[in-house]
Amino acid sequence: MKSHAEAAAEFIKDGERTDWHDETLWFVxxxxxxxxxxxxxxxxxxxxxxxxxxxxxxxxxxxxxxxEKNANANGITVHWAADAEEHNRIIHKLIKDxxxxxxxKSKSMLTEECHLNEYLNHHxxxxxxxxxxxxxxxLRQEPPSHIVLPAIHLKKQDVSDTFHxxxxxxxxxxxPQYLTEAARIHLRDHFVASELAITGVNFAxxxxxxxxxxxxxxxxxxxxxxxxxxxxxxxxEKLIPKAEHLGVFLRLLTRSATGQPITTYSSHFHRPRPGxxxxxxxxxxxxxxxxxxxxxxxxxxxxxxxxxxxxxPVYRRSGGHSxxxxxAGPIGSILNPNLDMKANADLPFASTxxxxxxxxxxxxxxxxxxxxxxxxxxxxxxxxGAGKKLSMQGMxxxxxxxxxxxxAGKMGRFFMRIAPFMxxxxxxxxxxxxxxxxxxxxxxxxxxxxxxxx
Amino acid sequence: xxVGLFIPCYVxxxxxxAAIATLELLEKLGVEVGYPSGQTCCGQPMANSGFSGxxxxxxxxxxxxxxxxxxxxxxxxxxxxxxxxxxxxxxxxQAVALRSKIYELTEFLTDVLKVEQLKASFPHRVGxxxxxxxxxxxxxxxxxxxxxxxxxxxxxxxxxxxxxxxVQLDRMDECCGFGGTFCVAEEAVSAKMGQxxxxxxxxxxxxxxxxxxxxxxxxxxxxxxxxxxxxxxxxIAEILNHQ
Ligand code: SF4
Numbered sequence: 256m257k258s259h260a261e262a263a264a265e266f267i268k269d270g271e272r273t274d275w276h277d278e279t280l281w282f283v284x285x286x287x288x289x290x291x292x293x294x295x296x297x298x299x300x301x302x303x304x305x306x307x308x309x310x311x312x313x314x315x316x317x318x319x320x321x322x323e324k325n326a327n328a329n330g331i332t333v334h335w336a337a338d339a340e341e342h343n344r345i346i347h348k349l350i351k352d353x354x355x356x357x358x359x360k361s362k363s364m365l366t367e368e369c370h371l372n373e374y375l376n377h378h379x380x381x382x383x384x385x386x387x388x389x390x391x392x393x394l395r396q397e398p399p400s401h402i403v404l405p406a407i408h409l410k411k412q413d414v415s416d417t418f419h420x421x422x423x424x425x426x427x428x429x430x431p432q433y434l435t436e437a438a439r440i441h442l443r444d445h446f447v448a449s450e451l452a453i454t455g456v457n458f459a460x461x462x463x464x465x466x467x468x469x470x471x472x473x474x475x476x477x478x479x480x481x482x483x484x485x486x487x488x489x490x491x492e493k494l495i496p497k498a499e500h501l502g503v504f505l506r507l508l509t510r511s512a513t514g515q516p517i518t519t520y521s522s523h524f525h526r527p528r529p530g531x532x533x534x535x536x537x538x539x540x541x542x543x544x545x546x547x548x549x550x551x552x553x554x555x556x557x558x559x560x561x562x563x564x565x566x567x568p569v570y571r572r573s574g575g576h577s578x579x580x581x582x583a584g585p586i587g588s589i590l591n592p593n594l595d596m597k598a599n600a601d602l603p604f605a606s607t608x609x610x611x612x613x614x615x616x617x618x619x620x621x622x623x624x625x626x627x628x629x630x631x632x633x634x635x636x637x638x639x640g641a642g643k644k645l646s647m648q649g650m651x652x653x654x655x656x657x658x659x660x661x662x663a664g665k666m667g668r669f670f671m672r673i674a675p676f677m678x679x680x681x682x683x684x685x686x687x688x689x690x691x692x693x694x695x696x697x698x699x700x701x702x703x704x705x706x707x708x709x
Numbered sequence: 710x711x712v713g714l715f716i717p718c719y720v721x722x723x724x725x726x727a728a729i730a731t732l733e734l735l736e737k738l739g740v741e742v743g744y745p746s747g748q749t750c751c752g753q754p755m756a757n758s759g760f761s762g763x764x765x766x767x768x769x770x771x772x773x774x775x776x777x778x779x780x781x782x783x784x785x786x787x788x789x790x791x792x793x794x795x796x797x798x799x800x801x802x803q804a805v806a807l808r809s810k811i812y813e814l815t816e817f818l819t820d821v822l823k824v825e826q827l828k829a830s831f832p833h834r835v836g837x838x839x840x841x842x843x844x845x846x847x848x849x850x851x852x853x854x855x856x857x858x859x860x861x862x863x864x865x866x867x868x869x870x871x872x873x874x875x876v877q878l879d880r881m882d883e884c885c886g887f888g889g890t891f892c893v894a895e896e897a898v899s900a901k902m903g904q905x906x907x908x909x910x911x912x913x914x915x916x917x918x919x920x921x922x923x924x925x926x927x928x929x930x931x932x933x934x935x936x937x938x939x940x941x942x943x944x945i946a947e948i949l950n951h952q
Contacts, residue, residue: 264897273901281880288853297856566854568884572901605895607888607902608757610845614854630759639759643890647760654718654750655766664722684896689903689931692723699721699728703744707732 256579256598259605263573276408277571283404284565286514287615294510303503305619308556311494312546318461318494319537325464326535329526336538339369345536346371346453346486350380353484355451361468361475362386363455364402364559365488365538367581371453382453383445385474387438394421400575402582403512403561408574442474452478456489456535457558458504462497465525466535469508469518476522484532487524491537492555504558507617511560545593550628554589556618563612563622569605578602585612589625592633600638603629664698712742713778715771715811717788718750724923727944731784731814734950738822745774753791757889761795772798772807780821781811784946786843786922789813793847814946815921816849819862824869831951832872836915837863838906838929839882840922849921853881863921863945870948876913883909887928903932911940918942
């Protein structure tokens with residue numbers, strides 16, 4: 256597997272595409288700004304959202320128990336999954352027990368996190384992703400590169416080529432209207448035939464035992480309304496205490512995500528319709544562990560709006576796939592080391608710690624501070640290269656000895672000597688696309704002795 | 710009021726002019742400035758790379774050098790942020806006390822000295838690079854993400870300089886991509902970010918790019934020079950001190 260830096264370098268090789276990716280996402284960020292700045296109470300909403308999530312996480316077992324009780328009373332079956340494997344097994348069993356053949360899925364990052372598609376494929380069961388962007392990447396056998404805009408790394412021509420190959424559309428026809436219609440006809444067939452629909456959950460309400468799914472395409476509703484079994488999958492952090500709290504989150508979610516005042520469809524599900532089965536799979540998959548890490552528990556407040564992706568100057572220029580995990584971007588970089596520290600040790604370093612992510616986050620997660628803290632943990636656990644360790648130890652030593660520091664500086668501006676990355680040669684990553692600063696004759700310290708210490 | 714001047718390692722070694730301008734500016738404003746000779750680095754390069762365990766030596770030196778001053782002033786927002794957040798000492802109370810006395814130059818000028826006029830002139834078109842650590846970390850200017858009234862301490866000061874013509878950027882507070890060791894560990898992204906940042910200034914007609922943080926400027930300068938651009942970088946102290 257390529258590290259973030261390697262994959263990002265690949266992505267950036269196509270400069271035009273990188274600029275386009277950057278500008279498209281910046282456009283979304285600008286729309287978010289416009290929407291946020293239109294609400295004088297924006298910062299107040301963020302405070303509330305953060306506090307509600309904080310409170311819920313602090314009392315999570317109580318709210319989960321209440322949710323299960325109320326959901327059961329509504330006729331919903333609640334399942335508990337300790338990890339991804341169990342989540343997949345539960346769904347597989349529902350499919351087998353009910354003799355299901357046709358499955359549609361509305362975009363759910365949790366099922367991506369659990370690799371449900373691969374699991375079911377492995378057992379000979381095909382699922383159709385019905386979110387347009389998600390369907391495009393599914394046809395291409397790629398993972399989504401963004402949690403809200405899964406195919407944002409693709410241009411119109413790419414979509415046209417993909418549809419030509421799989422849906423037999425006209426070759427070279429890049430007209431979005433034409434392509435969308437083709438997708439619509441294709442997906443309608445699957446909706447009509449579907450027997451089981453899988454959806455995500457944006458908010459589950461302890462008080463009512465119901466849940467809310469937000470989509471712009473209405474595909475969650477189309478699936479859930481036609482299939483005889485509706486399976487909703489949620490990480491346990493999706494819980495909120497009361498229905499009255501929903502307004503805070505619904506106002507924040509889409510403004511943060513796309514700059515819309517609200518999603519086109521904010522669908523409330525409370526009970527199965529007569530003859531239908533409704534199931535909820537509540538997943539832990541490392542969340543309890545994260546909840547138990549005081550420095551990182553805040554990351555569970557995330558409502559998956561992706562505002563931190565759109566604002567992140569690194570994400571915009573490296574593309575989602577460079578993060579090699581289901582949830583990319585800044586929030587992914589603090590969630591994924593919890594799932595697998597070794598495999599994701601590079602991610603907390605894929606940031607300049609500029610802090611823009613923490614500022615846009617509607618639930619006020621201290622994202623960039625958590626990135627800093629993960630770096631400390633990763634180094635302490637030994638998941639860092641020997642070369643880096645050595646140069647850091649060298650620096651630490653040099654900077655602890657003022658006389659040595661001054662001597663090294665005098666001997667030719669020490670960075671060029673001791674810091675391996677600051678040397679003018681082809682192996683020096685700095686020098687590849689940047690000139691070194693011109694070393695002055697004397698340091699400030701030397702100047703000071705001559706000019707002030709008379 | 711006794712002010713200790715902290716000149717971080719890379720400024721000391723590569724940008725003495727900015728340090729001299731900082732010193733002269735403070736002296737001109739009637740401040741008694743001391744420069745302890747045993748200073749080196751704030752420790753940030755190690756800490757931001759995950760090696761905060763290796764900053765003990767830097768921290769101890771810092772406490773030894775600066776504890777006796779009323780304030781510590783430094784022309785680099787990023788180093789100041791690191792010290793404010795992560796300076797530790799054997800006597801932790803001493804470190805905590807020191808943390809609250811550390812100021813980035815522009816915030817010291819506006820908030821402590823409450824400077825209202827400067828004798829300076831710089832008749833050029835200037836782009837201001839809002840360094841992230843200064844802006845979002847130290848809050849020396851408002852950030853575009855937040856819904857709150859705007860302000861900018863560096864701009865407030867630049868407004869006192871005769872003849873300065875500030876250029877409007879398309880992206881007001883986008884990161885330049887330096888990020889300490891990020892600039893080499895993620896060379897491709899870092900360089901691309903720097904090129905994009907420079908392009909915004911150039912496109913809007915800047916002759917100079919300034920900032921309260923030289924580390925960003927070092928990065929942008931590296932890119933400008935490689936491009937053979939005539940646009941120059943200058944630390945804000947050099948403009949505020951320019952006659
Ligand atoms: S961390 Fe915050 S900004 Fe990022 S996706 Fe989650 S809620 Fe949105």
